[in-house]
Amino acid sequence: MASIKDVAKLADVSVGSVSKYLNGGKLKAKTTLAIEQAIQALNYEKNEYATGLRTNRTHTIALIVPTIWHPFFSELAFHIETELRHYQSKLILCNTQNNYENEIAYISMARQNKVDGLIALTYSNVDEYISSELPIVSIDRYFSEKIPTIMSDNFAGGGLAAEKLIQAGATKLAFIGYGSIYDNSTRDRYRGFQAYCQTHGLEAEVIYYEGHHHEFNEKLPELVQETIVSKGVDGIFVVNDEQAYEVLNLLQQNNVRVPEEIQVIGFDGSQQSTNIPSTLSSIRQPIPAMAAAAVKSLMNIIEKKETPLETILPVTYQAGMTTKQ
Amino acid sequence: MASIKDVAKLADVSVGSVSKYLNGGKLKAKTTLAIEQAIQALNYEKNEYATGLRTNRTHTIALIVPTIWHPFFSELAFHIETELRHYQSKLILCNTQNNYENEIAYISMARQNKVDGLIALTYSNVDEYISSELPIVSIDRYFSEKIPTIMSDNFAGGGLAAEKLIQAGATKLAFIGYGSIYDNSTRDRYRGFQAYCQTHGLEAEVIYYEGHHHEFNEKLPELVQETIVSKGVDGIFVVNDEQAYEVLNLLQQNNVRVPEEIQVIGFDGSQQSTNIPSTLSSIRQPIPAMAAAAVKSLMNIIEKKETPLETILPVTYQAGMTTKQ
Structure with a gap:
């Protein structure tokens, strides 16, 4: 493979000039032309190790999911890569x-130095993130005042779910969800749902568990039987789609x-x-907009520009086959 | 951040010795101990640019999908990363x-030099892959004799689909599929299906299109009407799950x-x-085994060890809700 020296030799300029050219420095038009012709003739490609060493940028970002x-994380990764x-x-x-x-x-x-920054979607309490000097943006999880966070409007989404269930004819609502003790987005969905119910004088059943997903799923069949089937609930808001599929399975087992x-x-x-397309009716997180905001925020930090500490993006209702409208 | 020079100074050894240590070279026990203590005391972490420059390894692999x-590619990526x-x-x-x-x-x-090698899953005719000196492994697509390929047993899978449909009571079979002109895995699924039908004296309807997916989907409603609904077909093997969901939608529209x-x-x-879990009955590709074989093969190439040019892994039948058994 051609080296920077080969380019300099063919262009009849100094190695320093080629280096300056590669790093975007200004040169005489004649010099620039000679270098460009030499690069083309030699099919020269920059060695990124050497570039990294000089600029301390790898042009790679780690996405932690x-x-x-x-489906949520793969759609998010798709848009972030784009x-x-x-x-x-x-x-x-x-x-x-x-x-x-991990x-x-x-x-x-x-x-x-292997990456320029991180976009993190984590539900553990990773203090290391916060103490590090690394450029980092968090999605869906609020860490601290230092780390810019991109969120859906979880509170509004919880309210929207209750509203849509009522509009579709439900009269007795329930909330089903779990969350880690650090997972504030989950709690906001629940709070939004509760706020709507209170404003409209509705009393809702609640199945809420703080802890591991698999522990919750062990308890869920009994809870669904006790709290949903026996008490005449006719509209359920489940905290996320994956959990909603579990609930649908349990309802089917109860011949509902x-x-x-x-x-x-x-x-x-x-x-x-x-x-x-999904068959489940759901509150849709604006995944493409979240991806764009996360990348923009991270680039701002890397380039030492200002960036908002909190970005809350609007959700929408997506009708599927699990509601009457 | 501490540099290699800081480590050398604290350990009271030469920079060369530290470098030798970092690259796994042999040193006196006393020297090794002094360097290790200094590294710990300074919380020194290797600068990967510098390491890359010396060893020409980045310890990164690109996965091209x-x-x-x-769901297929995200499951595959999950296992490859692991x-x-x-x-x-x-x-x-x-x-x-x-x-x-792209x-x-x-x-x-x-x-x-940004990656050590590629694992590619592509359906275009990318000659550049072949001409390059890069370590590369192909999944699901045969490029040339030079590039190791990891495949499911597509031929056996096509036969297995026909067999399972017959066992579940179907009497008149059809195949629905499309493929790019370079996509040999698709053709093998079709050939395996046809071979089973011929061996068992069954005459099958065939909807096969070579070209773009979206062109095929435009023609499909008419083809399903003409070839499936009107001719008494009662068992369909569709070339992949995504297309199978399209077919299920069309059958629903025809009140089947x-x-x-x-x-x-x-x-x-x-x-x-x-x-x-998926609701669709399907021939399951052994995704974890494919991921393991692809990574193993690529590492063999990178480390200049021998590796098989073709790895064909067995498929299994996965019953869902779209068959009677």
């Missing part, structure tokens, strides 16, 4: 699999017809792929 | 979005009940996430 094998292209940056994918050690390994990698007897609305509104 | 926003950890390597995610220029951009990036009147089997068997 619990798992890419999930956005990063506008900045000539690449995406390193990190599945933490909810493993704290997260720490990625933060260490970032510190070793959806949406005829009980209507169900989830939260996320992601679909399997561009071509397979 | 049409789109991560698809496998890469065993080699202390990271995954750079590249969505080509079926755009040839693919070329990633190949150029790879040539600029699935699986009572027509049974449907797809190909891929991927599910939305670890927690949401």
Whole structure:
């Protein structure tokens, strides 16, 4: 492969001039032309190690998600990768699999200069993120005042779910959800739902569990039987789509017809792929806008520009087949 | 941040010794101990640019897929990232979005030393891959004799689909599929299906189109009406899951009940996430095994070890709700 020296020799200029050219410095038109011709003739491509060493930029961003094998995170990763292209940056994918050690390994990698910054979607209490000097943006999870956060309007979404269930004819509502003790977005969905119910004088059943997802799923069949089926609930807002599918399975096991007897609305509104629409009625997070805002925010930090500490984006209702409208 | 010079100074050894230590060279036990103590005391972390410059390894692999926003590709990416950890390597995610220029951009990036190798899943005829000296492994697509390929047993899968439809009571079969002119896996699924039908004296209807997916989907409603609904077909093998969902939609529009009147089997068997099982009956590709084989093969090439040029992995039948068994 041609080196910077080969380019300089062919262009009959100094190595310093070629280096200046490669780093966007100003040169005489004649020199620029000679270098460009030499680069073309030699099919020269910049060695990115050397560039990194000089500019301390790798043009790579790490995206930290619990798992890419999930429609919400894969749609998000798709849009983030697309956005990063506008900045000539690449995406390193990190599945933490909810493993704290995996997260720490990625933060260490970032510190070793392997990435320019992080976009993190994590539900563990990773203090390391906060203490580090790394450029970082958080999605869906509020860490601290220092880290810009991109969120859906979870509170409004909870209210919208209640409103849509009532508009579709439900009279007795319930909320089903769980969350880690650090997961504030989950609580906001619940609070928005409750606020709507209180304003409209509705008394809602609540199944809420703070802890691990699998513990919750063990308790859920009994809770659904006790709290939903026995008490005449006819409209359920479930805290996210994945949990909503669990609830739909349990309703089917109880011979409850959806949406005829009980209507169900989830939260996320992601679909399997561009071509397979979801059958679940849901509150749709604005995933493309969240991706764009996260990338923009991170680039602002990297380029030492100002960026908002909190960005809250509006949600919409997406009708599927689990509600009557 | 501490530099290699700081480590050398504190350990009272030469910079060369520290460098030798960092690159795994042999040193006196006393020297090794002094360096390790200094590294710990200074919380020194290797600068990966500098390491890359010396060893020409970035410990990053690019995964090239049409789109991560698809259950098959996101499950595959999930497992590949997990496998890469065993080699202390990271995954750079590249969505080509079926755009040839995007693919070329990633190949150029790879040539600029930004990655150690590529795992590619592409349906365009990217000659650049073949002509490059880059370590590369192909999944699901046969390029040339030079590039190791990891495949499902598509031929056996086509036969298995026909067999399962017959076992479940279907008597008049059809195949629905499309493929790019370069997509040999698609053709093998069709050939396996046809071979089963011929061996068992069955005459099958065929809807096969070579060209773009969206062109095919425009023609499909008429073709389904003409070839499936009017001719008494009661069992359909569709070339992949995504297309199978399209077919299910069209059958619903024609008021055909699935699986009572027509049974449907797809190909891929991927599910939305670890927690949401698919409702579609399908021939399951062994995605975790494909990921492991691809990573192993690529590492063999990078480390200049021998690796098989073709790895064909067995498929299985995964019963869902679109067949009677």
